[in-house]
Amino acid sequence: MALFPEADRQYLSGPHVARLWFAELDLPSGLRRLHNGVGRITVGGHEWTGITNPGGLHLVQLEEVEEPRFGQAPSVGLTLGGITKDAWKEIKTMAREIEGARCDLFWAAFNPEYAEVEISLKKMFPGKLSSPALHRQGIGVRFATFTVESLWQSQNYPFGGRWNASDQERRYPGDKGGQFIGVKVVEIFNG
Template structure:
């Protein structure tokens, strides 16, 4: 997960700041970079294309990254709404090729008046991958949702820990599920 320096934390306390999310996706035809705003932005040495078009009716929604629990993965959902039929059709045609491809999610903070970065690109979680896209809607209203999961949390194996009783107790106090790991167990029948 993201780690912020003391300087970054002070910058985040400013009264007027604007946050933006950036996503780098590996599509079958190459890498694409998007941000959740309008127009093109150059950050971190790359050009990022905005996906919001309020006048055209295309909007993006980004969920919060939920704290992973046992049996779930840290994930973020990106929902595009107000899509054309042609765009939805193009995503459906490559949906099988999208699943499992690499995706990185970044976050940055800007000064809204000068559009200069206050906190530079920060990776939200390591090693993301795209799950199968979901689409819903009718003839008038269409939307597509992409879920990006952290591959380490998808395996329920948080980065930097071990599978041992001590590590499990640190993650989940009181859980006794791994106390017999690495021990010889004998079953006695009477």
């Protein structure tokens, strides 16, 4: 099934299409729904908070979401700004709990002429948060950066074993399939 039906593809080929990114973060302090626009909007039956929310977390930067390549797990950089002193302390003390929290990135098409969402939420990048990195600049700028890692992130590591009969037997006692590793097998069918 295609991600976008024919009607949506026709709209996306038009001249005035803007995109909105949404981040749903399942933090230890509760579920946060953020978007990269201005103000509060309701999309998909949920209220999403934008940049003008005073004293709260703001989704201020989202790196390009790239198509994964062979042998490489995709990830997206996420920057949250507008962090108060209390939020800074909370993120710092709960960094271990934040690491591995669910973070889904959604995409929607926005019509800037009518200020309406034309194509509702499409889940484009389900992932998990990395450990936060906290940054300060001067006395008034505080922000946190995360990496949203895809579910394939841990697949880039070797499995920690050898492909031979004795190692296969050690991992799975009683498994005799490792005896055929590196052996040329010829099947003859008599019909």
